[in-house]
Amino acid sequence: MKMIKTIFAASMFTLTCNVFAxxxxxxxxxxxxxxxxxxxxxxxxxKTLGRLPTDTEMGSVFPTYISDTKGGFIVETSNRVTNDIVIASKITPIVDNIYNQWLVPKSTWVKTYGELPVSSEFQSFKxxxxxxxxxxxxxxxxxxxxxxxxxxxxxxxxxxxxxxxxxxxxxxxxxxxxxxxxxxxxxxxxxxxx
Known part of the structure; x- marks a missing residue:
């Protein structure tokens, strides 16, 4: 029994190291x-869509979804919304009403797209x-x-x-x-x- 527990613990350690490297x-x-x-x-x-966060989004966790390459989607990252970011979005959905959207620091956005969005409604940027x-x-x-x-x-x-x-x-x-x-x-x- 002790041997089984040792093997189980070692396999869990290996799995944990692989998954959480x-x-x-x-x-x-x-x-x-x-x-x-x-x-x-x-x-x-x-073009990329961009908007400022709404007041109700401030401090909330914002998931970024990507395609799972099988007709669905998965969460790639989750980040907290602050007033120093722009919410970026692809124009077309991954599936149904799920879009690839991500957070971009305002300073990075300006370097990448030239100007900041001016409202919490999506605008198109090249x-x-x-x-x-x-x-x-x-x-x-x-x-x-x-x-x-x-x-x-x-x-x-x-x-x-x-x-x-x-x-x-x-x-x-x-x-x-x-x-x-x-x-x-x-x-x-x-x-x-x-």
């Missing part, structure tokens, strides 16, 4: 950062800022401590739990990942002037 700060991995020297440049194709992004391959996932060879968790400033990145997705030169489906639907490569 600390997010990795990919900016501290030289092999990954070297890839950004030759990274492709992208810009968002579509991204002015480009990103450099690199493809997430098997080697990169290993460098980031992937447990399943398909995903890894990177450190981000807006969530203590980090952000999941996916094989065949991209790492952006700031601090986030772009899932393969989102990259295909949302971004286009910027042609370089020669």
């Amino acid at each position: 600390a997010p990795v700060e990919f900016q501290k991995i030289p092999e990954i950062m070297a890839k950004f020297e030759h990274a492709q440049v992208f810009v968002k194709k579509d 991204r002015i800022k480009t990103i450099k992004a690199i493809l997430i391959d098997t080697e990169m996932l290993k460098l980031m401590g992937s447990k399943d060879g398909k995903t890894a968790t990177i450190k981000v400033s807006w969530s203590d739990n980090g952000m999941t990145v996916y094989k065949d997705g991209y790492l952006a030169n700031y601090e986030y990942g772009i899932a393969p489906e989102e990259m295909k639907e949302t971004y286009e490569r910027v042609k370089e002037n020669k």
Whole structure:
């Protein structure tokens, strides 16, 4: 019986370590950062909706939903609404009335879109800022401590739990990942002037 309890405890410890592994700060991995020297440049194709939070949203927890690639959705992150953020949204829903919406610090929003929204009603904004992004391959996932060879968790400033990145997705030169489906639907490569 004692042996069974020991095996059970060890397996639970392993499971806990795998599920709750600390997010990795990919900016501290030289092999990954070297890839950004030759990274492709992208810009968002579509406009992004943006609005200021309402008074009733202040201090509340705001979930960000993404596609589960099976016709449904999952929660990617949850963050607290403050008066220093803009609520961003894709124009089309993931499914039914569920939209991919996320919180952006106002200073980042201005650098990315040029101006702040002026109300709590969504307005349309065109991204002015480009990103450099690199493809997430098997080697990169290993460098980031992937447990399943398909995903890894990177450190981000807006969530203590980090952000999941996916094989065949991209790492952006700031601090986030772009899932393969989102990259295909949302971004286009910027042609370089020669």
